Amino acid sequence: MDYRKPIILCCGEHGRGVVYGRVDTEPEAGKPVKLHNARMILYWSGECGGLFGLAHKGPKTSTRLTATVDEVIETVWQEWLAVSDEAAKIIEEWPDEK
Numbered sequence: 001m002d003y004r005k006p007i008i009l010c011c012g013e014h015g016r017g018v019v020y021g022r023v024d025t026e027p028e029a030g031k032p033v034k035l036h037n038a039r040m041i042l043y044w045s046g047e048c049g050g051l052f053g054l055a056h057k058g059p060k061t062s063t064r065l066t067a068t069v070d071e072v073i074e075t076v077w078q079e080w081l082a083v084s085d086e087a088a089k090i091i092e093e094w095p096d097e098k
Contacts, residue, residue: 004036006088008055008081015078018051020065020091032075040066042097055081058090067096 004022011017021035044051047060059065083091 002037006083006085006091007035008041008051008083009033009035009074009077010051010079010081011074011077013076019072019074020083020088021072022088027077027080032073033077033080034071034073036071037068037092038072039068039091039094041091042066052081055083055087057084058087059094063094064097065091065094068092 002022004024005026006020006022007027009019009021009027011019018041019035019038020041021038023033023035027033041054042064044054044063045060048054048057048063
């Protein structure tokens with residue numbers, strides 16, 4: 001069981017890169033964020049109810065995620081969202097984009 005906090009981080013200059021991962025501490029504005037067991041969210045289905053719905057309920061049908069990497073450090077990010085335990089479990093078990 002991973003006790004790190006699951007989050008979705010909107011990264012890049014315009015916040016259009018969307019990455020899921022777990023953090024040891026909550027992100028602080030202006031500081032790099034280290035995400036563990038990170039996956040990029042390439043696309044989420046409209047059934048999710050937007051980005052907030054994805055963070056609350058998890059992916060649905062045609063959502064596409066990359067493979068998991070052990071860790072990534074994001075230096076430019078715009079916002080982060082807490083992810084529910086239910087959504088985190090679904091995201092972590094979702095199949096990789098082929």
